[in-house]
Amino acid sequence: MWSFLSMEKEPVTVLVTGQIGYAIVPMIARGAMLGPDQPVILHMLDIEPAAESLNGVKMELIDAAFPLLRGVVATTDVQEACKGVNIAVMVGGFPRKEGMERKDVMSKNVSIYKAQASALEKNAAADVKVLVVANPANTNALILKEFAPSIPEKNITCLTRLDHNRALGQISEKLNVHVGDVKNVIIWGNHSSTQYPDVNHATVTTSGGEKPVKELVANDQWLNTEFITTVQQRGAAIIKARKLSSALSAASSACDHIRDWVLGTPKGSWVSMGVYSDGSYGIQRGLVYSFPVTCEKGQWSIVQGLKIDEFSRGKLDATAQELIEEKSLAHSCLN
Ligand code: LMR
Numbered sequence: 001m002w003s004f005l006s007m008e009k010e011p012v013t014v015l016v017t018g019q020i021g022y023a024i025v026p027m028i029a030r031g032a033m034l035g036p037d038q039p040v041i042l043h044m045l046d047i048e049p050a051a052e053s054l055n056g057v058k059m060e061l062i063d064a065a066f067p068l069l070r071g072v073v074a075t076t077d078v079q080e081a082c083k084g085v086n087i088a089v090m091v092g093g094f095p096r097k098e099g100m101e102r103k104d105v106m107s108k109n110v111s112i113y114k115a116q117a118s119a120l121e122k123n124a125a126a127d128v129k130v131l132v133v134a135n136p137a138n139t140n141a142l143i144l145k146e147f148a149p150s151i152p153e154k155n156i157t158c159l160t161r162l163d164h165n166r167a168l169g170q171i172s173e174k175l176n177v178h179v180g181d182v183k184n185v186i187i188w189g190n191h192s193s194t195q196y197p198d199v200n201h202a203t204v205t206t207s208g209g210e211k212p213v214k215e216l217v218a219n220d221q222w223l224n225t226e227f228i229t230t231v232q233q234r235g236a237a238i239i240k241a242r243k244l245s246s247a248l249s250a251a252s253s254a255c256d257h258i259r260d261w262v263l264g265t266p267k268g269s270w271v272s273m274g275v276y277s278d279g280s281y282g283i284q285r286g287l288v289y290s291f292p293v294t295c296e297k298g299q300w301s302i303v304q305g306l307k308i309d310e311f312s313r314g315k316l317d318a319t320a321q322e323l324i325e326e327k328s329l330a331h332s333c334l335n
Pocket residue numbers: 096135162234235236238245246250
């Protein structure tokens with residue numbers, strides 16, 4: 001006999017590592033990542049010195065009485081944390097401090113990622129979807145893939161949705177329009193100061209239909225300079241202001257990334273995701289590079305056929321070059 005309970009979805013197990021956990025776990029438990037009817041089990045992993053505070057987060061999750069939350073594991077044991085995981089949000093890493101370049105944290109993070117990759121490989125669900133947030137995010141994702149060879153390339157991504165959302169935010173502020181009416185910006189390349197926020201294909205929904213952002217802003221000088229550097233440097237600006245890296249916006253964007261990947265992108269719009277390059281837009285294969293993507297049935301695909309002008313070409317190549325250098329630096333840290 002049908003009962004209400006038998007129609008409920010099976011819980012999805014989500015792993016969150018590291019320090020934006022406090023910001024992201026309530027969002028996940030409220031359904032912002034996987035939908036309002038999807039029960040979740042949360043696994044939280046942090047380092048030994050944070051064990052007590054992690055347990056405090058677990059207590060708060062219980063106290064918040066989230067109806068979708070079907071279990072919480074708070075642990076410092078990476079093997080236990082990765083057990084049966086369907087979605088892994090890898091935030092943990094050595095954080096960038098004020099004045100540090102992302103490359104400074106490379107050697108610390110590649111060894112962390114090597115260990116976590118092996119644990120995912122051994123313990124996670126075979127079709128686990130991985131989102132790397134910790135910097136250097138694109139290169140950490142590459143390392144993760146190397147040490148988790150059975151996880152398909154298509155299942156390992158990194159976060160550039162934060163930069164994408166920052167670009168939407170800047171356009172919305174500039175034009176004084178609702179951020180939800182702006183779409184199809186693109187972040188190309190690395191989640192770093194060489195990323196290229198591109199508005200050549202972006203539009204705003206107005207009462208008179210969809211209008212190109214370029215036409216509405218009508219200021220190429222601003223779009224080609226201040227807009228780009230503001231988005232590129234936003235992470236550093238937040239660190240300067242908060243003395244901590246972004247947490248709220250990173251958590252919210254990570255939820256957006258997974259939600260759109262699992263549940264699909266809205267018709268007629270795309271998002272930015274750091275994914276394995278298949279050579280699209282002349283970007284070397286095997287780099288984790290941010291492209292415009294659409295998602296359907298849990299699979300992403302790179303949007304093809306966009307016109308790339310000369311200005312953009314230079315920017316796409318410069319950020320690819322940085323990723324090539326990061327890749328070889330990461331390999332040298334591993335040896
Ligand atoms: C961000 O973009 O806010 C984070 O990646 C912080 C950083 O290190 O840039």
